[in-house]
Amino acid sequence: KAGVTQTPRYLIKTRGQQVTLSCSPISGHRSVSWYQQTPGQGLQFLFEYFSETQRNKGNFPGRFSGRQFSNSRSEMNVSTLELGDSALYLCASSLRSGGASEQFFGPGTRLTVL
Amino acid sequence: AQSVTQLGSHVSVSEGALVLLRCNYSSSVPPYLFWYVQYPNQGLQLLLKYTSAATLVKGINGFEAEFKKSETSFHLTKPSAHMSDAAEYFCAVSDAGAQGAQKLVFGQGTRLTINP
Numbered sequence: 001k002a003g004v005t006q007t008p009r010y011l012i013k014t015r016g017q018q019v020t021l022s023c024s025p026i027s028g029h030r031s032v033s034w035y036q037q038t039p040g041q042g043l044q045f046l047f048e049y050f051s052e053t054q055r056n057k058g059n060f061p062g063r064f065s066g067r068q069f070s071n072s073r074s075e076m077n078v079s080t081l082e083l084g085d086s087a088l089y090l091c092a093s094s095l096r097s098g099g100a101s102e103q104f105f106g107p108g109t110r111l112t113v114l
Numbered sequence: 115a116q117s118v119t120q121l122g123s124h125v126s127v128s129e130g131a132l133v134l135l136r137c138n139y140s141s142s143v144p145p146y147l148f149w150y151v152q153y154p155n156q157g158l159q160l161l162l163k164y165t166s167a168a169t170l171v172k173g174i175n176g177f178e179a180e181f182k183k184s185e186t187s188f189h190l191t192k193p194s195a196h197m198s199d200a201a202e203y204f205c206a207v208s209d210a211g212a213q214g215a216q217k218l219v220f221g222q223g224t225r226l227t228i229n230p
Contacts, residue, residue: 042223056216058217100165103160105159108157
């Protein structure tokens with residue numbers, strides 16, 4: 001079974017631009033979560049989607065948004081990019097939502113904001 | 115809110131020696147706990163998880179962790195380190211939230227170095 005895929009793997013943008021990252025979960029998985037990883041803040045939760053509904057949201061500004069499609073694929077969007085948005089963005093999928101569910105991570109998208 | 119503290123941002127051991135990575139959690143409810151490993155330029159790979167079935171949890175690659183409620187700890191161990199174990203390790207607790215949604219709260223990570 002194919003793992004979680006994320007596209008693109010690398011992105012370079014300039015301040016003020018917007019970016020869309022894509023995540024395809026493992027087949028059959030209905031929950032998709034997004035995390036931001038930076039050297040200073042570590043791994044931080046962005047949001048979780050389950051059956052096209054956002055179920056949980058982390059403490060990030062409204063410039064960060066996401067959505068999930070009927071096939072469980074998910075996208076996240078960052079508008080008006082800032083230098084501090086440079087990070088590795090990780091997507092994780094799980095079979096169902098809930099605390100005990102194992103989350104399987106993709107390789108991430110490395111975003112660099114210049 | 116749940117939280118996790120990993121003691122030691124860097125741990126260095128010799129090949130063949132015991133690996134011990136420390137994790138303490140804070141949770142108001144029985145926690146779900148996880149250990150993940152991250153190799154350079156890769157995502158996170160699940161090593162093992164605790165969901166209250168057994169206090170000693172065995173994972174992949176020879177790793178195991180013991181849940182100790184009295185110490186609020188979930189330390190990761192491996193009896194004999196291998197060069198391929200060099201990576202960053204993250205302890206995480208599931209913070210399910212009011213609606214039962216899921217969210218992992220991660221520790222700051224421990225970078226494990228293996229000396230030949």
